[in-house]
Each structure stands twice: as C-alpha cells, then as structure tokens.
Amino acid sequence: MPSLGRLHLITDTRPGRQPLTVLRAALPVARAELVVQVRVADDATDREAYELARRVLALCRPYGATCLVNDRLHVALAVGAAGGHVGAEDLPVRAARRVLGSAAVLGATAREPGAAAAAVTAGASYLGVGPCHPTSTKPGLPTPIGAAGVRAVAEAVAVPVIAIGGVTAATVPALRAAGAYGVAVVGAVSGAADPGRATAELLGALTC
Numbered sequence: 001m002p003s004l005g006r007l008h009l010i011t012d013t014r015p016g017r018q019p020l021t022v023l024r025a026a027l028p029v030a031r032a033e034l035v036v037q038v039r040v041a042d043d044a045t046d047r048e049a050y051e052l053a054r055r056v057l058a059l060c061r062p063y064g065a066t067c068l069v070n071d072r073l074h075v076a077l078a079v080g081a082a083g084g085h086v087g088a089e090d091l092p093v094r095a096a097r098r099v100l101g102s103a104a105v106l107g108a109t110a111r112e113p114g115a116a117a118a119a120v121t122a123g124a125s126y127l128g129v130g131p132c133h134p135t136s137t138k139p140g141l142p143t144p145i146g147a148a149g150v151r152a153v154a155e156a157v158a159v160p161v162i163a164i165g166g167v168t169a170a171t172v173p174a175l176r177a178a179g180a181y182g183v184a185v186v187g188a189v190s191g192a193a194d195p196g197r198a199t200a201e202l203l204g205a206l207t208c
C-alpha cells in the first residue's frame with residue numbers, strides 16, 4: 001500500500017461552498033500528498049454522495065491523490081475509492097474492514113488512547129484524532145483535546161495519526177511535535193480566500 005498522504009482535505013458541502021472548485025485549486029499544489037475525504041451532509045442522498053465521490057475520484061487520479069469516502073462505505077466501493085473513514089456512529093471498525101477488504105485504507109475516529117488502540121486492533125490503518133481546537137465546521141463535538149490529547153493517542157498506536165478540528169497552518173507545528181503524522185482540514189482550505197495558497201501553507205508546515 002503506498003504511504004498515506006499527510007494533508008487530508010475534507011469536502012465542504014455546506015450551502016454556498018464549492019468543494020470541487022476548492023479541490024481543483026488544492027490538487028496541483030499537494031498532488032500525491034493530498035488525501036481527499038468525500039464527506040456529505042447526513043441528509044444527502046446516496047446518489048448525491050456517489051456523484052460527488054465519482055467526480056472527486058476523477059479529479060484526484062491524474063495527480064496520484066488518494067480519495068476516501070466518509071461513512072458511506074458502499075459509495076467508496078461503488079466508485080472505486082481507496083477506502084473510507086468511520087466514527088462512533090458508523091459501522092464498527094472491524095465490520096468496516098470486512099466491507100472494504102484488507103487492502104483498503106480505513107480511517108477511524110479516536111479521541112483517546114484506549115479507543116485508538118482498539119480501533120487499530122480492529123483494523124484501522126490510520127486514526128482521525130480530535131477535535132484538536134475549537135471549530136464551527138461541525139456542531140456537537142466534545143471539548144478540544146489540544147496537542148496534548150494528540151500526543152496521548154500518538155504514543156499509544158503505531159499507525160498514522162491525523163489531527164483534525166480547527167487545524168490551521170499555524171497550529172500544525174505543535175501537532176506534528178505531538179506526534180501527528182498529518183492533518184485533516186475543512187475550513188482552513190475551503191474558507192480561505194486563496195485555497196491553493198492555503199494548501200501550500202499547510203503543506204509547508206507539514207513538511208518542515
């Protein structure tokens with residue numbers, strides 16, 4: 001399996017956002033270092049998720065970027081994505097692994113070391129760990145765990161830890177120092193005036 005990209009861009013499908021325009025700006029900058037996670041609203045139809053994932057995958061392919069699908073593993077399989085991401089309200093990690101197969105990339109959300117170790121034992125190939133910082137992108141999240149929370153998880157597992165939640169280029173160095181392999185963002189790229197430049201800034205922070 002090729003090594004996992006360090007910058008995970010999660011599609012921003014909130015009203016008024018343009019996920020494909022943002023992706024077209026980010027891809028030439030981050031290329032194979034980019035992992036694009038197709039994430040749609042809970043009330044989006046499977047058909048909508050499928051159409052977005054199909055288009056994202058087509059954009060990713062020429063750059064060697066990785067496409068994952070959040071929650072809806074049947075959509076991941078249907079479009080031929082590299083894998084998926086699951087959390088506490090989705091299929092259990094072991095079941096998700098069974099669905100996707102042994103070669104797929106499978107991410108799992110983990111907020112503390114015990115759950116992280118269990119997710120890895122069940123078949124997760126990376127962990128999404130957060131929320132690191134306050135964020136308005138997703139409501140209802142628990143209190144941010146900060147870089148210290150990321151460190152606690154990173155010390156407990158041997159798979160890549162992807163820090164998520166309110167991550168910006170300015171906060172990347174502390175997260176990397178805490179053991180994060182990479183970061184996942186929505187707003188830092190989607191909300192930027194220049195998404196290509198924001199991508200370059202995040203990548204610069206991740207690779208220095």
Ligand SMILES: Cc1ncc(COP(=O)(O)OP(=O)(O)O)c(N)n1
Nearest residue numbers: 085086087088109128129162164184
């Ligand atoms: C990289 C990454 N980390 C965490 C999440 C959150 O997943 P989940 O807890 O299942 O919440 P939803 O995204 O499904 O609302 C993620 N998607 N990606």
Ligand SMILES: Cc1nc(C(=O)O)sc1CCOP(=O)(O)O
Nearest residue numbers: 130131135137165166185186187
């Ligand atoms: C989808 C998601 N899951 C999170 C978690 O902590 O589980 S935080 C989050 C939203 C991340 O968006 P932004 O980069 O704009 O803060």
Ligand SMILES: [Mg+2]
Nearest residue numbers: 071086087090
């Ligand atoms: Mg989920």
